[in-house]
Amino acid sequence: MSKSKKLALLAVLLFVYLVVLPLGLRDKPYFLGVITTASVLSVISAGVWLIFYIGRINMGQGAFALVGGYTAAILISKCGWPFWFALIGAGVATVVLSILIGLPLLRLKGVYFSMITLSLTETARLAAQSFPSITNGAKGVLNLPLPGAIKIGGFTLVPDFATVDKHLAFYYLGAVMLIVGFAVLYRIVNSRLGWLFRSLQQNEDLASSFGVNVPRLRVIAFAICAAFAGIGGAFFIATQQCVYPATFTVQDSTNYLLYCFLGGLGSVWGAIAGSFVLFISFEMLQGLREYQPLIYSLIMIGVMLWLPNGLLSLKMPWSRKENTSLPAEEEDA
Amino acid sequence: MSSTLMQIQNLTKRFGGLAAVNDVSFDVNDGEILSIIGPNGAGKSTLFKLISSFLHASSGKVIYLGEEITSMSPHKVARLGVIRTFQETTIFREMTALENVVVAHHLQSTATLTGFFFGTPAARGDEARFRESAAEILDYLGLGGVKDMKASNLPHGYLRALGIAIGMAARPRLLLLDEPFAGMNSDETRHAIEMVRGIRERGVTVLLVEHDMPAVMNISDRIVVLNFGKKIAEGTPAEIQSNEAVIEAYLGREDEEVGI
Numbered sequence: 001m002s003k004s005k006k007l008a009l010l011a012v013l014l015f016v017y018l019v020v021l022p023l024g025l026r027d028k029p030y031f032l033g034v035i036t037t038a039s040v041l042s043v044i045s046a047g048v049w050l051i052f053y054i055g056r057i058n059m060g061q062g063a064f065a066l067v068g069g070y071t072a073a074i075l076i077s078k079c080g081w082p083f084w085f086a087l088i089g090a091g092v093a094t095v096v097l098s099i100l101i102g103l104p105l106l107r108l109k110g111v112y113f114s115m116i117t118l119s120l121t122e123t124a125r126l127a128a129q130s131f132p133s134i135t136n137g138a139k140g141v142l143n144l145p146l147p148g149a150i151k152i153g154g155f156t157l158v159p160d161f162a163t164v165d166k167h168l169a170f171y172y173l174g175a176v177m178l179i180v181g182f183a184v185l186y187r188i189v190n191s192r193l194g195w196l197f198r199s200l201q202q203n204e205d206l207a208s209s210f211g212v213n214v215p216r217l218r219v220i221a222f223a224i225c226a227a228f229a230g231i232g233g234a235f236f237i238a239t240q241q242c243v244y245p246a247t248f249t250v251q252d253s254t255n256y257l258l259y260c261f262l263g264g265l266g267s268v269w270g271a272i273a274g275s276f277v278l279f280i281s282f283e284m285l286q287g288l289r290e291y292q293p294l295i296y297s298l299i300m301i302g303v304m305l306w307l308p309n310g311l312l313s314l315k316m317p318w319s320r321k322e323n324t325s326l327p328a329e330e331e332d333a
Numbered sequence: 334m335s336s337t338l339m340q341i342q343n344l345t346k347r348f349g350g351l352a353a354v355n356d357v358s359f360d361v362n363d364g365e366i367l368s369i370i371g372p373n374g375a376g377k378s379t380l381f382k383l384i385s386s387f388l389h390a391s392s393g394k395v396i397y398l399g400e401e402i403t404s405m406s407p408h409k410v411a412r413l414g415v416i417r418t419f420q421e422t423t424i425f426r427e428m429t430a431l432e433n434v435v436v437a438h439h440l441q442s443t444a445t446l447t448g449f450f451f452g453t454p455a456a457r458g459d460e461a462r463f464r465e466s467a468a469e470i471l472d473y474l475g476l477g478g479v480k481d482m483k484a485s486n487l488p489h490g491y492l493r494a495l496g497i498a499i500g501m502a503a504r505p506r507l508l509l510l511d512e513p514f515a516g517m518n519s520d521e522t523r524h525a526i527e528m529v530r531g532i533r534e535r536g537v538t539v540l541l542v543e544h545d546m547p548a549v550m551n552i553s554d555r556i557v558v559l560n561f562g563k564k565i566a567e568g569t570p571a572e573i574q575s576n577e578a579v580i581e582a583y584l585g586r587e588d589e590e591v592g593i
Binding site (some may be wrong): 093187188189191192193195196198199202203205206207208210211214215220228 | 335385387406407408410411415417418419423424425426427428432435436438439440442446449450451452454459499500502503563
């Protein structure tokens with residue numbers, strides 16, 4: 001696909017996402033909410049995707065989302081911060097935390113890293129329960145206000161969410177997060193940083209042999225991953241206006257992982273494709289009641305079997321040809 | 334006589350009770366080709382990893398240009414110009430040959446990581462320079478024709494040269510080659526020897542670990558021989574060939590029962 005065609009496709013998708021969908025679903029807050037949630041789930045999953053990209057499987061993204069959620073909730077309810085500062089605070093808190101725990105944890109590889117990150121989500125939940133003086137324990141933090149207005153010198157940049165259609169407001173906030181998040185990710189992957197991350201994924205020793213500071217680079221990736229989760233977590237507590245220790249569970253951590261797996265690890269867009277298709281199909285299966293998880297799981301198994309490289313490996317009419325450019329005089333190796 | 338580039342002083346590495354490298358000392362002179370040889374299990378690979386800081390010594394020192402590098406992290410040692418290569422399977426398999434070498438130009442970056450993220454002019458300049466320099470290195474090592482091929486598809490014979498190209502991209506002052514001639518036929522070895530000599534002509538000191546005796550005798554200015562972790566001899570190829578201790582280490586003593 002040529003560059004101009006790609007840009008045209010991107011423009012069409014953005015138009016549908018930013019104009020057609022919100023206008024069409026304006027009177028259906030439930031559907032609007034589903035797409036909003038899918039947008040922010042994509043951002044959180046994108047963090048997991050980046051950790052895949054340096055060759056680790058992060059099963060603890062829910063922990064960072066929970067930390068981000070609680071940080072925002074506490075900053076809003078106890079310190080009286082406006083939501084927007086709390087959102088940034090949540091990002092900063094998760095970045096600091098990820099650097100502190102990432103330095104030792106990222107020395108682990110393969111299944112050991114996965115196991116220890118898996119336990120992180122549970123650790124975060126227990127921590128939230130165990131410090132009632134800060135987190136309000138199992139009761140959680142309730143009755144958070146909706147995000148207020150952002151005004152710069154009398155000009156209203158963002159209206160108070162309480163005065164407008166809040167579903168539409170959250171939809172656009174989610175959309176902004178998705179677009180910014182993936183612009184950052186796209187830029188990382190397509191700059192020299194992406195090459196360095198790919199080199200870590202393929203062989204850390206070889207990378208350090210030509211002077212790459214491998215531990216530092218791993219922590220940078222982990223911090224970006226955590227920031228995505230922290231900001232996403234803060235978003236969700238703002239939509240729900242509350243946070244509990246069980247707002248993000250091990251189940252969520254696993255889901256983020258599955259969104260990446262099933263969306264496709266080969267491309268930046270995998271996390272979006274996975275989150276949208278899987279989350280929306282899960283919601284659409286609600287009519288099946290008790291059979292919902294069963295059918296949903298069958299769909300997931302089917303995707304894994306027939307599309308082992310993810311949903312994005314589906315052959316579309318416009319998909320580009322595989323270019324393996326062999327030299328003219330290939331030898332028999 | 335040329336000056337000393339690196340001094341290895343009483344270097345020892347113990348794994349539990351076993352001293353894989355035991356009190357080894359020698360100097361590496363600027364501009365020479367120095368080989369480390371020894372029977373299997375003599376501690377060559379361990380010594381190699383100690384010098385490049387991929388392993389840390391139990392005792393002893395490695396001094397490079399007057400600075401002790403014994404317990405530095407590998408990337409810092411690489412920054413000083415001591416670059417190791419790996420055996421052939423260690424490459425970035427999912428990248429093309431050219432991309433492998435472009436990535437390896439890391440130390441020549443003038444832009445910061447943030448600069449690369451935002452695509453500053455310095456970053457774009459770096460990218461262009463790296464591609465040019467990588468293509469030049471690949472041409473020089475005879476990989477020009479396969480530079481756009483994915484590394485995992487490369488014919489076996491090219492992989493070792495690719496490993497050396499990755500090392501050369503880091504602009505080494507001292508290049509450590511891990512068995513550069515292993516598994517080559519005599520034609521390929523002759524070609525590879527020329528390649529290593531060419532690298533030395535570019536002002537790079539070469540230290541290599543190798544099994545292939547004829548190649549080592551042909552290429553080396555000096556040789557260090559290890560056996561059971563200890564240095565048993567050091568000298569020019571001619572001196573090593575007539576050294577009693579070396580012959581004994583490789584062939585065994587006549588009056589000893591050797592199970593060959």
